[in-house]
Amino acid sequence: MRILYIFPHPDDESFGPARAMAAQRRQGDDVYLLTLTRGEATKVRHKFGWTLEQMGEARYRELSNVKTTLDLNDIRILNLPDGGLQELDPWTIEKSIRDEILRIEPHVIVTFPIHGISGFPDHIVTHFAVTRVYLELQGPEHPWLQRLAFFTVVSAPAEFPWHVNVTAPAQIDCAFQVKDSDMDLFHKSLDCYVTYADVIARTRVHQVFDRNVHFELFREDQKPPFEDLSEGLGMSLIAPPGREKPASGREARAAKAPDPVRRVHWHPLGFAQIDQISGGIWEAEGADGRGFLRLYRDGDRRPF
Numbered sequence: 001m002r003i004l005y006i007f008p009h010p011d012d013e014s015f016g017p018a019r020a021m022a023a024q025r026r027q028g029d030d031v032y033l034l035t036l037t038r039g040e041a042t043k044v045r046h047k048f049g050w051t052l053e054q055m056g057e058a059r060y061r062e063l064s065n066v067k068t069t070l071d072l073n074d075i076r077i078l079n080l081p082d083g084g085l086q087e088l089d090p091w092t093i094e095k096s097i098r099d100e101i102l103r104i105e106p107h108v109i110v111t112f113p114i115h116g117i118s119g120f121p122d123h124i125v126t127h128f129a130v131t132r133v134y135l136e137l138q139g140p141e142h143p144w145l146q147r148l149a150f151f152t153v154v155s156a157p158a159e160f161p162w163h164v165n166v167t168a169p170a171q172i173d174c175a176f177q178v179k180d181s182d183m184d185l186f187h188k189s190l191d192c193y194v195t196y197a198d199v200i201a202r203t204r205v206h207q208v209f210d211r212n213v214h215f216e217l218f219r220e221d222q223k224p225p226f227e228d229l230s231e232g233l234g235m236s237l238i239a240p241p242g243r244e245k246p247a248s249g250r251e252a253r254a255a256k257a258p259d260p261v262r263r264v265h266w267h268p269l270g271f272a273q274i275d276q277i278s279g280g281i282w283e284a285e286g287a288d289g290r291g292f293l294r295l296y297r298d299g300d301r302r303p304f
């Protein structure tokens with residue numbers, strides 16, 4: 001199984017998800033990471049007297065060390081502005097995310113939940129950008145794309161210096177326990193952030209996370225929660241690494257089938273939910289930056 005984690009900042013993957021990433025690598029999954037920024041805006045750069053560029057370079061190196069530590073298959077680090085994602089045209093962010101999803105062809109994507117855990121705007125922008133691209137790509141043309149998961153926490157640590165948003169236990173769709181060896185790699189991945197060592201020590205991140213990892217699954221309601229992110233997926237589409245199963249004749253025909261008919265709902269926070277309905281073929285052209293979709297019917301470009 002291929003799993004693509006998408007976060008805005010280097011270190012987001014190590015503040016919790018690294019336990020799951022280590023477990024998934026141990027189980028033989030391919031694990032990839034995309035970060036949208038270089039994390040250059042962190043205040044610790046003032047301690048070193050570094051420019052944004054120098055801080056970004058340091059974070060780049062630290063995240064590269066995380067790749068080695070966790071034995072990730074590949075990482076990609078973009079250079080969108082740290083702390084400035086909400087000022088960007090959402091299409092710019094979505095294009096970067098779409099390109100990487102099409103390159104990796106993940107079965108499962110993981111990003112932040114709607115509350116962003118820390119609530120940082122970059123985290124929430126990333127949640128919506130990934131969700132929109134997931135909805136756009138999901139369908140017979142991309143049969144490998146089967147699940148969107150949100151890494152989350154169910155309790156806030158006592159005496160933590162920052163506010164932490166949590167997910168109610170009833171909303172958890174996947175929960176599993178990692179092994180001690182996964183915890184060791186999680187601690188090592190945190191230690192890759194040498195420039196952030198003071199903050200990591202002050203927040204006691206090493207101690208905050210135990211062996212229990214929690215995810216919400218988009219548009220799924222699993223009770224009891226799944227015990228693995230692969231549970232319930234169409235496993236015939238997931239070949240072991242290096243032995244990708246060629247599409248059967250039926251799958252190939254399904255991949256070429258015209259787009260299904262769709263109905264679009266608008267959500268107040270600006271992403272569209274697209275459902276299949278019967279009737280003529282509708283085409284959604286995409287968000288205009290304010291959370292609206294322009295719809296056309298049967299290619300005649302007549303606005304809906």
Ligand SMILES: [Zn+2]
Nearest residue numbers: 008009012120
């Ligand atoms: Zn972050």
